Amino acid sequence: MQIEEAPTAMIDRVTSLLEAFVGQRPLKLAEIARRVHLPRSSTHRILQRLVELGWVERHGYEYALGIRMFELGSQVVRQRTVHEAALPVMTELNRRTGLTAHLSILAGAEILHLERVGLWPNTGREWAVGARQPVELSAAGHALLASMDSDLWPDLPFASTPTCYSIRTRLQLERALQKVRDRGGVAVDAQGSALGVSVVAAPIGIDVEEGRGRVALSLCGPTRSIKTDAVVAMVRSAAVDIWHAAAGVPRLRPRVVAPMYVRPAVSAAETQIPGSNVQSR
Template identity: 50%
Template sequence: MTSSQAEQAPAAMIDRVSSLLGVFDGSRRLTLAQISRRSSLPRSSAHRILQRLVELGWVERHGFEYGLGLRIFELGSLVVRGDGIRRVAGPFMQDLHMRTGLTVHLSVLLDADILHVERAGGRPDDGDCWQVGARQPAPHTAAGRVLLAGLDPAERPRGELPPPSTAYGLRSREQLERELDKIREFGVAFDAHGAAVGLASLATAVGPTERASAALSITGPAGVLKQERLGGDLQGTAARIWAAAKAARSGTRPSRPAVRGRAEAPQRA
């Protein structure tokens, strides 16, 4: 092996590990065959890397299936704790969940996707796309559109929109631009049936829209979640999270939501 080849070998291995770990995005557990196919790695190579990752705690094996290990989540929690908004958001999100009975997400923009980093309440359905750590195409979610609305046009992901998840999703850049204009005017994004049939989401930016790093959203049955009924509550919660994050950065003691019992859930329309 030449010196140049020796230098390239570690980089190639890192690329393989990255490809392998990336297949778990939005999924719980996968078989070796699924991992090999999704990562485009030979089955023998995938198996060898997985075995080492299991030994290191990065991956866990459950029978014939593999999932992300505790070490991954430990490192992820360090990142979450390092962000001011995510560090203070939990109590406010739990309070909003208790008052509305709806699922509350804190999400950030990651390339052309939205990444869910915190959640209060159970998933709105059984889909893995709603769990913490899962990604969804930003144009097809209320949280994603809120954060896209705050970007300059040159900063937004280019190219064609990803295929919509349902027949109700956005299908053109023109539709997306109209939605972003409405978000900049009203401060909230509403999506009904676009991410999943039967579900609706309402989202707003945490902090000024034009420089927000996170979006707060509530998700639940489309017949229950009404924008006019819950928009003010959602925006008020986002404002309190932002104020607490600023207080934490300045070293002052942030306020916390009062502990309250669960209010009556919104009635179905």
């Protein structure tokens, strides 16, 4: 009976095989086997599967990296470009409004914060760079889900309900997403993720191939003082600015500047969850 190879060992072999192509011309089977120190039979079997998946291409007796590798590399470059284009816009939004700007991406059933400009909320780890929040509880998550077909959604556990305003069921989520679409793709979360905190978010562009937004821009501030309508207009316009800057395409119409929001000084009480000794997240 043949014993199946351990998954980790197979992953190591595939990784070594793909890395053999880096900086190289197309390679023949014998050259690849020698580089990765594998038997020719094992190398050939792995290569055949990679060819079927599009990771490697075969031309006669030679192999080279396939189009799928190029597609993934393009995604990484695109995300970096969006990140670089977003930072000056986020900095300007924070300067003009006093609100905290986040750049976030969908990571499974969570939102991952890639960048943050602003100091408030000054407590709660879920607002930090590198932190994650459940998709169904975040404005960024709502903005991205609303731009996707529902059959592309990740599995959503609805396991956490930090406030009485939190989304608890898929039906509630679908109703919330319809409001996002009615608002032109901009999501508003008022205290669903933390009491006293409101967040407005919009997707930055749409991935045509996958039919969904890839990255979201958001602004958050104290619920009692944030002017939602003005912030919705600003976030929508800023998301378009970032996408055009990342794509290197100038906007063809004059930008409509929404009324500037000036945040009152944040008191110590605003960094606390009302009715609790726990600080706002």
